[in-house]
Amino acid sequence: MKKKLPLLKYIITFLSLSSLLLFLFFSHQPRRSITLLTAAATESDLKIRRGYTSYDAYIQRQLNKTLNPKLREIWMTRDWDRKIHVFSRFFRELKLRNLLSNSSKALCIGARVGQEVEALRRVGVSDSIGIDLVPSPPLVLKGDFHHQPFDNETFDFEFSNVFDHALYPRKFVAEIERTLKPDGVCVLHVALAKRADKYSANDLYSVKPLLRLFERSELVRVRKVDGFGLDTEVIFRKKNTIQHS
Numbered sequence: 001m002k003k004k005l006p007l008l009k010y011i012i013t014f015l016s017l018s019s020l021l022l023f024l025f026f027s028h029q030p031r032r033s034i035t036l037l038t039a040a041a042t043e044s045d046l047k048i049r050r051g052y053t054s055y056d057a058y059i060q061r062q063l064n065k066t067l068n069p070k071l072r073e074i075w076m077t078r079d080w081d082r083k084i085h086v087f088s089r090f091f092r093e094l095k096l097r098n099l100l101s102n103s104s105k106a107l108c109i110g111a112r113v114g115q116e117v118e119a120l121r122r123v124g125v126s127d128s129i130g131i132d133l134v135p136s137p138p139l140v141l142k143g144d145f146h147h148q149p150f151d152n153e154t155f156d157f158e159f160s161n162v163f164d165h166a167l168y169p170r171k172f173v174a175e176i177e178r179t180l181k182p183d184g185v186c187v188l189h190v191a192l193a194k195r196a197d198k199y200s201a202n203d204l205y206s207v208k209p210l211l212r213l214f215e216r217s218e219l220v221r222v223r224k225v226d227g228f229g230l231d232t233e234v235i236f237r238k239k240n241t242i243q244h245s
């Protein structure tokens with residue numbers, strides 16, 4: 001009996017230590033795996049499409065769509081009034097919500113022939129302009145959204161429905177945040193439920209990646225829309241970091 005006691009002690013010590021370790025392991029496990037899952041989900045919710053050998057190859061491919069004569073003809077004729085009508089509805093709603101006003105200085109990013117710029121002007125936002133790789137005067141100036149041709153803090157309002165065309169989404173968003181004034185509003189129309197076209201450079205599966213990319217802004221709202229194949233409207237407001245004393 002006396003000889004067995006030390007062994008029993010060891011066994012008890014071993015068992016208590018193992019249960020403690022098991023307890024520690026399992027009590028930490030769920031939290032860690034949730035964190036990992038969330039991070040993984042966020043990463044996989046924005047995928048850059050492969051196949052672009054260089055920035056130039058990417059630009060060439062974008063130009064190929066933008067310069068396609070058949071598409072340009074459709075954009076300027078059949079699409080023209082239809083698109084202006086739909087864009088005007090979106091912009092009037094934003095005015096009602098005080099996210100846009102007649103005195104806003106507004107930019108449309110990736111505006112192609114500029115129906116959204118025309119819509120802004122028609123609803124009374126007269127100081128509106130668009131940019132695209134190919135200019136379309138007088139509504140759209142030449143400009144790459146990865147390097148916006150504007151000074152810091154130029155605009156009160158920026159709209160874009162071409163986020164999926166960005167090869168560098170981080171740069172796309174950083175340029176918006178750079179050229180927006182403090183308290184400026186950015187409205188994006190994106191496709192979450194379905195894949196965009198073959199000219200897209202990325203695929204977005206949730207708004208989470210946008211929440212991370214807009215690091216100098218706060219989320220204003222997310223809602224479902226029906227905007228030419230794009231199903232979700234996401235609105236951010238750039239933070240006003242000026243210290244009030």
Ligand SMILES: *[C@@H]1O[C@H](CO)[C@@H](O)[C@H](O)[C@H]1NC(C)=O
Pocket residue numbers: 060061064
């Ligand atoms: C551009 O489009 C034409 C036909 O529309 C095609 O032949 C050509 O290979 C395309 N170029 C690129 C760089 O995609």
Ligand SMILES: *[C@@H]1O[C@H](CO)[C@@H](O)[C@H](O)[C@H]1NC(C)=O
Pocket residue numbers: 102122123124125
């Ligand atoms: C904004 O502009 C539109 C169109 O020109 C005009 O009808 C409307 O009255 C203006 N709104 C304000 C608040 O000035």
Ligand SMILES: *[C@@H]1O[C@H](CO)[C@@H](O)[C@H](O)[C@H]1NC(C)=O
Pocket residue numbers: 152177178
């Ligand atoms: C413009 O903004 C960028 C980043 O937002 C900053 O790095 C840069 O210094 C600013 N340029 C000027 C001239 O203020």
